[in-house]
Amino acid sequence: MAHSxxxxxxxxxxxxxxxxxxxxxxxxxxxxxxxxxxxxxxVRGFTLGIEFxxxxxxxxxxxVGTLTQTEDRVSGILGNEAGGAEVESAxxxxxxxxxxxxxxxxxxxxxEANAAKAAMAQEFNLNEDQISANQVSAAWGGQxxxxxxxxxxxxxxxxxxYLIIRFEWRMAVGxxxxxxLNLVLTAGVYSVVGFEVTPSTIIGFLTILGFAxxxxxxxxxxxxxxxxxxxxxxxxxxxxxxxLAINQTLMRSIxxxxxxxxxxxxxxxxxxxxxxxxxxxxxxxxxxxMFIAVYSSIFFATPVLSTLKDFEPRIxxxxxxxxxxxxxxxxxxxxxxxxxxxxxxxxxxxxxDAALAGAAPKVGARPAGKRPxxxxxxxxxxGGGNRPGGAKxx
Numbered sequence: 553m554a555h556s557x558x559x560x561x562x563x564x565x566x567x568x569x570x571x572x573x574x575x576x577x578x579x580x581x582x583x584x585x586x587x588x589x590x591x592x593x594x595v596r597g598f599t600l601g602i603e604f605x606x607x608x609x610x611x612x613x614x615x616v617g618t619l620t621q622t623e624d625r626v627s628g629i630l631g632n633e634a635g636g637a638e639v640e641s642a643x644x645x646x647x648x649x650x651x652x653x654x655x656x657x658x659x660x661x662x663x664e665a666n667a668a669k670a671a672m673a674q675e676f677n678l679n680e681d682q683i684s685a686n687q688v689s690a691a692w693g694g695q696x697x698x699x700x701x702x703x704x705x706x707x708x709x710x711x712x713x714y715l716i717i718r719f720e721w722r723m724a725v726g727x728x729x730x731x732x733l734n735l736v737l738t739a740g741v742y743s744v745v746g747f748e749v750t751p752s753t754i755i756g757f758l759t760i761l762g763f764a765x766x767x768x769x770x771x772x773x774x775x776x777x778x779x780x781x782x783x784x785x786x787x788x789x790x791x792x793x794x795x796l797a798i799n800q801t802l803m804r805s806i807x808x809x810x811x812x813x814x815x816x817x818x819x820x821x822x823x824x825x826x827x828x829x830x831x832x833x834x835x836x837x838x839x840x841x842m843f844i845a846v847y848s849s850i851f852f853a854t855p856v857l858s859t860l861k862d863f864e865p866r867i868x869x870x871x872x873x874x875x876x877x878x879x880x881x882x883x884x885x886x887x888x889x890x891x892x893x894x895x896x897x898x899x900x901x902x903x904x905d906a907a908l909a910g911a912a913p914k915v916g917a918r919p920a921g922k923r924p925x926x927x928x929x930x931x932x933x934x935g936g937g938n939r940p941g942g943a944k945x946x
Contacts, residue, residue, distance in 0.1 A: 569802070572795040575855035582733060582852055589740025596743050601656075601750040601833075604693030607640070608660045610669065611684040614651035616676045619644060626655050629671045634664040641748060652684070659687070700754045707758070711765060719772055722860040727768045730853035734764045738841040745836065752834040760841030763812060767805055767849040774801045775854060783870045786877045790867045791858045798854055809846035813839060 571578070602609060616622055623642045630637040634657070641656045660668070665685055673680045708728055715724035735757065742753070774797035782793055820835035861867045880886035 569799055570795065571798045571851060572791040572855055572858050575859065578851040578855055582848075585740070586733065586736055589736050589743070592740050592743040596746070598743055599746050599748050600693070601641075601748040601753075602688050603696065603751055604690065604749060606659050606688060606690030606693070607657055608665050609654055609656045609684075609686050609688070610672065611645070611652040611654050612672060612676060613678065613682060614644060614653055616653075616678070619653055622653050622676075623655065625675055626672065629675060630657060630668055633667040633671045634660050637664070637668075696751060696754065700758065703758060704761075707761060715769075715772075718769075719776060722864075723772050723776075723857055725860060726853045726857035727765065727772065729856050730768055730848040731761055731764055733848050733852055734760065734841060734844050737844050738837060741840045742837060747833055747836055750833045752831070753837050756834045756837030756841065760838060760845060763842055764845035764848065767808060767845055768853045770804060770808075771798060771801050771849055771854055772857070775857065783866060786870075786873050789871045789874050790861050791871075794854055794858045794861075798850055802850065805846055805850060809842060812842050816842065 610626065612622060612626070617625075619642060623639055626642075627639050630639065637657045637660060639655045639657060643654055645652050645654045665687065669680060669683050669685045672678075672683050676683075708731065711731070712724045712728055715727055738757065738760065742749070747753075775794045778793040778797045778800075779790055782788065782790060788796075816835060816838045819831055820839050862871070877886065
């Protein structure tokens with residue numbers, strides 16, 4: 553029979569990828585990525601939007617020219633009328649009256665903002681009411697961030713509680729550590745790229761948590777199914793059963809990730825270049841977060857769970873029995889189950905397995921051996937039973 557392709561074996565859960573066996577490699581990769589993300593936090597920092605840093609924004613009708621030309625003219629006006637202020641960001645936005653160019657600056661005084669607005673109206677031959685000028689305080693962004701952090705803490709607490717009830721505390725730790733890894737790496741990419749942190753960014757961060765949790769729960773559910781009653785046999789270690797669960801759900805995770813990434817990728821790589829720049833912040837955080845969620849659920853969450861389970865005494869003893877049995881088979885001291893019994897071997901493989909596992913006779917069991925001839929129910933041999941002299945009645 554021809555060998556099946558990788559895709560077919562993935563669908564059948566027969567790829568045999570050793571994820572748990574190479575967990576040190578995955579932990580090392582995750583550690584390096586987290587280190588790079590943290591360094592980016594301190595070196596590059598984040599490009600905060602006007603909602604978080606505070607500042608002024610001006611909206612000019614797009615009919616005055618191209619975005620680049622309009623930005624150059626607005627920059628000159630700000631340099632003359634607003635004490636040398638600069639345009640920090642420029643983008644096209646839509647509104648009830650059509651398209652506008654939005655220009656954001658640092659915080660300006662009321663006098664500077666009014667003078668700049670009047671100069672723009674004169675420069676573009678517009679009425680002042682056609683130009684929108686707004687000021688945003690950094691306090692609003694602080695309140696928004698505080699509420700988002702509170703929501704994040706409540707979400708993680710509820711996730712921990714649910715997973716402890718549904719599975720166990722070790723699975724809860726593995727899932728939450730995967731969520732935190734997802735957040736840190738996504739924030740690191742956001743820092744490196746330099747996109748503005750806006751309210752859409754915060755919404756995106758909270759959205760990817762739900763997606764990441766879904767993928768982890770799917771894998772953990774299969775792990776629980778494979779490891780239920782695992783200590784009753786000596787064929788698989790806990791890590792091997794967990795690794796099998798990853799292989800069995802791997803294609804499901806890939807398919808789920810692709811279905812989620814395709815529309816988000818279309819928004820980010822096609823929609824933004826065509827003008828939907830207001831959605832780029834949300835698109836980037838969703839795309840990166842969903843991609844990392846697939847990675848972390850496969851290569852991080854389950855390896856963390858397996859590592860924690862290896863410290864459990866019951867699982868430690870089980871793993872030792874499995875390895876001892878395999879060692880005995882490799883040395884020829886024990887025959888695998890289902891294998892033909894070698895000639896001259898008096899004991900059955902079941903008896904060997906019981907001996908290796910430390911099985912003991914049941915309490916009250918009759919000792920093996922030959923019963924004394926003629927003895928029944930503890931009575932002495934002979935014809936008289938308990939009659940004196942044992943003489944027959946005539």
